[in-house]
């Protein structure tokens with residue numbers, strides 16, 4: 001079987017490693033891939049457009065393509081592949097707008113009664129300013145487009161809110177993504193991520209996870225792609241699961257059917273658990289990174305079979321089996337990330353590192369591993385409790401050294 005995986009991070013390396021664990025005789029192709037994926041498959045070079053990728057997949061008789069990064073989804077890769085009769089896991093363009101277009105996502109949530117914080121949408125700078133002037137609650141300001149994951153500005157007071165609005169609507173910091181903004185009530189609570197598979201009939205949730213988004217300890221500083229994760233999320237109690245299913249998952253499913261937005265792929269619910277119930281902050285229409293790197297070591301089921309049974313056999317029910325353990329992922333990054341950082345630093349200790357771990361931004365040159373990106377490695381510990389998983393992960397972290405290494409020390413605390 002030949003599988004093509006699209007993306008270049010730890011998530012794509014993790015998908016590849018999990019597929020190989022489940023089926024040894026698989027040929028993996030990655031686009032663009034990274035130094036880790038190069039060790040377990042073939043990185044495709046030089047191809048750039050979705051149409052060229054489609055041509056490659058046809059010519060190479062690729063059996064299945066898995067979209068890792070949302071960038072491809074917004075370039076309509078699923079629609080293009082499906083038009084050419086190729087099997088691909090991911091939402092078609094219209095459904096991918098649940099992630100790619102925050103105004104559309106809010107419209108959908110509102111129409112189908114998916115519980116989400118209250119919000120107002122503005123295209124006019126002055127009207128948005130007037131609203132900020134008179135609003136009585138704390139807000140988050142979000143761009144309509146996802147702006148490469150950077151378009152959510154959390155503000156502490158009115159002054160910061162006005163500055164944020166200026167940067168989006170006047171200075172055009174996020175380009176066209178900021179032509180419209182959503183001003184959303186900022187809720188206090190605990191965040192949780194629920195990644196799930198959608199087989200066109202049902203949404204089947206994975207274990208819950210908690211993403212550590214900020215660069216600094218105690219959730220301070222700039223937003224990143226994710227500096228670590230724990231699974232399960234201790235705040236996802238039984239009551240919260242029931243609330244989530246009733247007020248978020250089920251209305252989402254109903255909306256997907258009624259809007260004719262069904263697909264085979266993944267839906268990621270970004271939640272805020274508050275004392276008044278659980279709220280949906282955002283949908284993503286892909287696997288989370290590094291959430292999936294933290295989930296895979298606990299997944300007993302064969303991932304390829306799960307995908308195949310949803311895509312090829314269209315089974316209604318998919319049972320996913322999990323180890324009754326906990327998992328903790330620590331992301332090792334280059335100091336300076338998510339802003340300016342240096343690459344090309346030699347990484348010591350990788351050869352003897354115990355699994356599981358994933359390469360996010362490193363490559364092998366002349367037999368040596370060197371850093372090549374902001375997020376470099378994902379190191380996972382698995383244990384009977386979060387504390388044990390955390391200790392194992394951080395013990396493994398101690399074995400890795402490179403110049404300008406930075407990681408958060410509070411993942412799982």
Ligand code: GLY
Pocket residue numbers: 211225226284287288289290291
């Ligand atoms: N870790 C958050 C994300 O994948 O978007």
